[in-house]
Amino acid sequence: MNLLREFRRDIAIAAVALLVLVAIGLGVDSPWPRDFLTSFFAFGLLAMSLNLLIGYTGLVSFGHAAYFAFGGYAFGLLMQWNGFTESLGAAALPAAFVAAIGGTALYSLVIGAICVRLTEIYFAFLTLAFQMFLYSVILSAVTITGGDQGLMGGIPRPPFLGIDLADPHHRYVFCAVVFMVCILIMRVVTESPFGYTLRMIRDNAQRAAFLGVNVTRVKLICFVVSGSMAGVGGVILALFTSGAYPEWAFWAQSGEAIFMIMLGGLNVFVGPLLGAVALRVLNDVVQMYTSHTEIVIGAVILFVVLGLRRGLLDFALDWWVERQQAKLAATNREDDKR
Amino acid sequence: MLRLEDVVKSFGGVVATNHVTLDFPEGSLSAVIGPNGAGKTTLFNLITGHLVPNSGRILLAGEDIVGMPPARIVRKGIGRAFQVASIFPTLTVEQSLMAAIASHVHLSENLLTAFPPRSVRQRADELVELLGMAPVARMLCSNISHGDQKLLDIGLALALEPKVLLLDEPTAGMGPEERWQMIGTVRRLWEQGRMTLVFIEHDMDIVFEVAEVIHVLRYGSVLAQGTADEIRSNPEVIEAYLGTEIAHDEVPA
Numbered sequence: 001m002n003l004l005r006e007f008r009r010d011i012a013i014a015a016v017a018l019l020v021l022v023a024i025g026l027g028v029d030s031p032w033p034r035d036f037l038t039s040f041f042a043f044g045l046l047a048m049s050l051n052l053l054i055g056y057t058g059l060v061s062f063g064h065a066a067y068f069a070f071g072g073y074a075f076g077l078l079m080q081w082n083g084f085t086e087s088l089g090a091a092a093l094p095a096a097f098v099a100a101i102g103g104t105a106l107y108s109l110v111i112g113a114i115c116v117r118l119t120e121i122y123f124a125f126l127t128l129a130f131q132m133f134l135y136s137v138i139l140s141a142v143t144i145t146g147g148d149q150g151l152m153g154g155i156p157r158p159p160f161l162g163i164d165l166a167d168p169h170h171r172y173v174f175c176a177v178v179f180m181v182c183i184l185i186m187r188v189v190t191e192s193p194f195g196y197t198l199r200m201i202r203d204n205a206q207r208a209a210f211l212g213v214n215v216t217r218v219k220l221i222c223f224v225v226s227g228s229m230a231g232v233g234g235v236i237l238a239l240f241t242s243g244a245y246p247e248w249a250f251w252a253q254s255g256e257a258i259f260m261i262m263l264g265g266l267n268v269f270v271g272p273l274l275g276a277v278a279l280r281v282l283n284d285v286v287q288m289y290t291s292h293t294e295i296v297i298g299a300v301i302l303f304v305v306l307g308l309r310r311g312l313l314d315f316a317l318d319w320w321v322e323r324q325q326a327k328l329a330a331t332n333r334e335d336d337k338r
Numbered sequence: 339m340l341r342l343e344d345v346v347k348s349f350g351g352v353v354a355t356n357h358v359t360l361d362f363p364e365g366s367l368s369a370v371i372g373p374n375g376a377g378k379t380t381l382f383n384l385i386t387g388h389l390v391p392n393s394g395r396i397l398l399a400g401e402d403i404v405g406m407p408p409a410r411i412v413r414k415g416i417g418r419a420f421q422v423a424s425i426f427p428t429l430t431v432e433q434s435l436m437a438a439i440a441s442h443v444h445l446s447e448n449l450l451t452a453f454p455p456r457s458v459r460q461r462a463d464e465l466v467e468l469l470g471m472a473p474v475a476r477m478l479c480s481n482i483s484h485g486d487q488k489l490l491d492i493g494l495a496l497a498l499e500p501k502v503l504l505l506d507e508p509t510a511g512m513g514p515e516e517r518w519q520m521i522g523t524v525r526r527l528w529e530q531g532r533m534t535l536v537f538i539e540h541d542m543d544i545v546f547e548v549a550e551v552i553h554v555l556r557y558g559s560v561l562a563q564g565t566a567d568e569i570r571s572n573p574e575v576i577e578a579y580l581g582t583e584i585a586h587d588e589v590p591a
Contacts, residue, residue: 210412
């Protein structure tokens with residue numbers, strides 16, 4: 001209850017945002033906004049969760065889509081498994097949801113326990129290696145995963161508690177709620193004492209250790225939270241596409257999440273969300289004019305990374321912080337004079 | 339409180355700490371001085387566990403801490419500030435202190451409360467007050483003066499409520515006026531915190547003025563120890579460290 005009081009402002013903002021999302025999805029008489037927003041929920045969660053590692057902890061993971069794909073595949077496989085759905089009946093879907101997230105958490109715990117001991121380029125490469133390992137497993141275990149075809153035959157979505165996820169409206173609202181809850185969880189985590197411990201590690205890991213912080217364990221907790229949240233994104237995408245595809249586990253998917261963060265800004269909480277929208281809009285706009293989308297997007301990314309060196313919201317933040325700091329400095333100088 | 343017994347540390351053929359025995363009684367304010375390369379910082383690294391001695395014992399309140407990892411020694415109550423301020427550039431002064439305090443009270447792995455918890459905030463406000471950093475409390479650590487950064491570094495160590503505080507050249511890189519201000523603050527912190535404080539310092543005027551006991555190191559060995567007056571008149575110290583000018587003055591050619 002304390003938690004609800006301390007974060008009442010964030011909860012209120014999330015509630016309003018959720019209402020707006022639901023109003024857009026249900027109010028517009030076309031599937032387009034629902035489809036656009038549902039895939040935004042999935043990729044937005046991927047980018048947001050990755051930013052817990054990159055923006056808050058300073059750990060650049062190049063293999064984050066592995067947890068996204070793991071969540072999606074775990075959910076899809078459980079729901080396609082007759083024994084599972086028959087024995088659980090109406091509870092099958094929520095159970096598969098929870099199990100998929102739990103499984104992703106466990107998977108990221110194992111991989112994280114190995115990776116977080118390394119830093120910088122070594123960390124990046126090891127996470128990439130584990131992602132490509134998962135990708136190869138998905139491709140080669142054809143009898144289970146369908147190989148390069150992906151999970152075929154659709155994912156059954158039996159109704160539970162009056163919620164029918166086969167119905168596009170129900171599904172959209174469900175995904176919106178799940179998305180918003182996850183964003184809120186990440187907000188709480190980044191604004192908790194743990195979140196500030198992550199910032200200490202990002203700024204000066206050695207000093208954090210001298211202050212008694214168990215750097216390795218804190219990084220591992222962050223890795224697991226971040227992986228699990230990416231897993232939720234995967235589940236949303238599996239629900240939406242009624243399948244799961246090996247590209248989700250391909251390195252390019254992780255790269256795209258990093259682009260989203262760089263585009264939107266990594267030092268502002270919602271930066272990656274803006275990046276996810278921006279990348280998607282950019283992609284769609286470019287596609288209207290040319291089929292060479294990648295080369296255009298590549299140029300834009302080069303411009304942002306080399307030219308601007310910051311994401312869109314980072315500019316806003318830097319401007320704001322500089323102004324505040326200048327004000328403080330000015331007041332201090334005046335006090336000195338007196 | 340803190341006692342080193344016959345501590346030896348060598349790097350290859352170089353003996354950085356040569357059979358050093360030192361005693362820092364509870365509540366004392368001691369200075370460690372010595373020419374460059376005398377092994378002063380090495381001594382601190384040995385005490386904080388960043389280096390492990392080849393032989394000898396280091397006792398904190400009677401307990402041998404040799405071989406313990408640095409994080410454990412920190413938790414046992416040995417705090418340290420660094421020669422080059424080691425701080426968190428993107429956090430504000432008060433955020434840094436609060437995060438350090440959160441670590442001290444075992445809250446740094448708490449994911450589901452708001453930062454800062456109330457008790458942490460209170461303690462941070464006290465620390466800011468004690469350090470006299472109220473005007474810069476909300477400034478980013480990267481935007482405050484060099485002197486304030488050094489002071490914050492000490493503040494971070496104080497956040498852990500250490501029994502023993504080691505300061506590696508608290509006045510390094512400061513102008514003369516700033517130095518005296520800093521050392522005045524250090525002395526005030528020592529008086530109010532009732533801790534055992536050891537500092538490394540190059541400025542002799544400061545050392546003679548402030549320290550209760552002075553330990554002189556040379557080539558990794560203890561050359562002399564005593565009060566300011568004893569050290570000032572010790573012929574060996576005069577020759578080895580204070581320079582020959584004084585010796586020349588006293589001994590007509």
